[in-house]
Structure formats: structure tokens, C-alpha cells
Amino acid sequence: MSLLSVQNLSVRRGARLTLDRASFSVEPGEFVGLIGPNGAGKSTLLRAALGLIPAEGDSSLARLSPAARAKAAAWLPQAREIAWPVSVVHLVSLAQNERQDATEVIAALTRMDLMTYAERPATRLSGGEQARVLIARALAQDTPLLLADEPTAGLDPAHQIGTMQTFAALAAEGRGVITSLHDLGLAARHCTRLIVMSEGRIVADGAPRAVLTEALLAEVFAIRCHLSETPEGLVVQPLAQIVPGAQHG
Numbered sequence: 635m636s637l638l639s640v641q642n643l644s645v646r647r648g649a650r651l652t653l654d655r656a657s658f659s660v661e662p663g664e665f666v667g668l669i670g671p672n673g674a675g676k677s678t679l680l681r682a683a684l685g686l687i688p689a690e691g692d693s694s695l696a697r698l699s700p701a702a703r704a705k706a707a708a709w710l711p712q713a714r715e716i717a718w719p720v721s722v723v724h725l726v727s728l729a730q731n732e733r734q735d736a737t738e739v740i741a742a743l744t745r746m747d748l749m750t751y752a753e754r755p756a757t758r759l760s761g762g763e764q765a766r767v768l769i770a771r772a773l774a775q776d777t778p779l780l781l782a783d784e785p786t787a788g789l790d791p792a793h794q795i796g797t798m799q800t801f802a803a804l805a806a807e808g809r810g811v812i813t814s815l816h817d818l819g820l821a822a823r824h825c826t827r828l829i830v831m832s833e834g835r836i837v838a839d840g841a842p843r844a845v846l847t848e849a850l851l852a853e854v855f856a857i858r859c860h861l862s863e864t865p866e867g868l869v870v871q872p873l874a875q876i877v878p879g880a881q882h883g
Contacts (some may be wrong), residue, residue, distance in 0.1 A: 636694065637779040638683060638707070638811040643691035645675075645682050653678045655691070655833040660779065664703065665805035669819035669843075670831035671855055676814040677712055680852050684709055684781065693777075708775040712783035712814075714768050716756045721723050722767050723752040730776040742773035743874055747793065770796060780804065782813040786820060786847045798824035798880040818859070822846055823867040827872075830854055842868055852876055 636659040645653035653675045660666055682689035684707065685696030695707055708729070714723065726748075727739045745747050746766045751759060756767050764805045765788050772780060780801070786794040794817070801811045802824050812829075815821045821828055821842065828845045830838040832854045838845045846868065849861045860871040 636814070639694040640679075640683050643679070643682055643689055643693055645678050645687060645689045647650065652834050653682055653689070656836050658829060658836065658839060660812050662778070662808050662810055662882060663826075664810050664812075665824065665826045665875050666810075667803050667825035667828045668814040668831065669816070669818065669821050669828055672835075674831040674841055676836075680709075680781050680812070680814060682772045704775070704777075706777060707779040707781055708772040708777045710769060710772045710780070710782040710785055712787070713824045714765055716764050716767065719751050719755040719862075720759045720772075722748060722759070725756045725767060726771045726774050729771040730815045732772040735776070738776045739774050742770040745773060747796060747802075753807055765789060765840040766793060766797075769800075773800070777809075779812070782811070784804050784814050784816065786815065786817060794820060802826075818846065818855075818858075818870040818872065819850075822870045846870055 638660040641657050643656045644651060644652060656679055661681055662665060670676055681687045683693045683695055683706065685693065686803060709755055711809060723739060723743065727740055730738065732766050743752055746769055748770055753765065754762060759767065767786055772782065772806065777878060786797055787796060801813065805811055825842060827840065828842050829836055830845060831849065838850060845863065848861065850854065851857055856876045857872045858874045860873055862869045
């Protein structure tokens with residue numbers, strides 16, 4: 635059974651169609667990377683799929699009550715701010731609602747390399763550390779599906795990789811993850827599947843090696859890239875912006 639099913643989902647802002655008839659599903663065991671340039675509709679798609687903004691079409695999560703949705707999916711928005719000076723462990727435990735499971739809280743803190751910060755006020759951490767705390771809170775919700783909007787933004791390289799490895803491990807355990815990303819290299823190496831968006835539409839959907847072609851990268855992202863296979867997986871290194879009308883040697 636799909637963890638998320640979206641059919642012909644569209645979002646309008648005035649006369650502008652910011653999401654145009656998106657259809658896809660997320661199955662248990664999948665780590666889906668949602669990629670595309672700025673303004674492609676990635677955040678809009680995630681929010682519409684959760685029922686957080688008005689949309690046309692159908693989403694299996696949007697049909698649920700707020701309580702049922704909180705048990706089915708955890709949500710990590712792009713805008714992340716910690717306002718209260720509570721301890722890290724207390725903040726992470728708030729994700730569990732009526733269910734209290736210290737084991738899940740400790741596991742989430744461990745996954746995000748935060749155990750040494752457990753008793754510190756969350757507001758006294760750096761921006762990147764706070765971002766990891768909020769990822770840990772989403773993990774502690776212990777849902778079948780995790781939706782995350784640019785979760786690696788603001789993290790140092792080691793914790794970007796660690797976060798992606800954590801999400802991949804969740805998928806390997808039989809859960810599902812869908813996350814928007816701008817780092818094509820991280821997406822290529824860690825995701826089991828990529829959904830590519832451009833101008834509000836899904837333009838490609840498949841395994842990273844099938845989706846990330848020179849032609850697609852040029853058309854959607856306006857970049858030239860170096861693609862290579864390594865023992866660590868597919869490497870995607872952007873080399874240059876493609877400027878319309880310019881000559882390239």
C-alpha cells in the first residue's frame with residue numbers, strides 16, 4: 635500500500651498555475667529526492683500533498699484528519715526556527731504527541747549526532763545544530779513517511795551526508811522519505827528515486843542514473859555537469875551555467 639498517493643494535484647495563485655497536475659506515489663522502502671530549480675514548485679508540491687495549502691486534485695494525506703495525518707507522516711518545513719529555550723531532548727520529545735517513547739527520542743538524537751547536546755537549551759545552539767534538532771524531532775515522530783523540505787540546507791558537509799544516510803536507512807527499514815534538494819550530488823548518491831520538477835510540472839521520475847542525463851540537466855537546470863560512476867555511487871558535479879545564446883567550446 636502506498637504511503638502517499640497524489641493524483642492530478644494543482645495549485646493556483648491568482649491566474650498563475652504554480653503546480654500543474656502532479657501525479658506520483660511513494661512506496662515503503664523508497665527514498666525520493668524532489669529536485670528542480672528555484673521556483674519549480676517543489677515546496678508547493680510537498681505542502682499541497684499534506685493538505686497545508688488549497689489545491690485541486692487528490693492527495694491521500696490531505697484527505698486525512700490532522701490527527702490521522704500526524705500518525706501517517708512527519709513534516710519538516712523549509713522555514714525552521716526554535717523559539718523556546720527548552721532542552722534539546724525535551725524539544726525532540728514534543729513530536730510524540732500523546733505517545734511517549736524515550737527509546738525513539740534517544741534513537742533520533744543519536745541518528746542526528748546530538749546526544750552530547752541533549753540537555754542544552756536548543757536556542758543556544760548554532761543554526762546548523764538547530765536544524766539537526768528539528769530533523770531529530772521529525773524522526774522521533776516515528777511515522778511511516780517523512781516529508782522534508784530542503785533538510786540539508788545550512789548543514790556542514792559531514793552532517794549533510796549524515797542526514798542523507800539517515801534518510802536512506804529509514805527507507806531500508808521499510809519506511810518512506812520524500813525530500814526536496816538542491817544538491818544534485820547528494821540526491822544522486824543517496825536517493826533511490828528522483829522526481830524532477832520544472833515550472834510547476836513533473837518532467838522526469840525514475841532512478842537517479844536514468845534521470846540525471848546531460849540533456850535533462852541542461853534543459854531543466856541550465857548547467858553543464860560532469861557525471862561519473864564511482865564505488866560510492868553516481869557523482870554529479872556542476873561545471874558551468876548554460877547562458878542562452880552563448881557559445882560553448
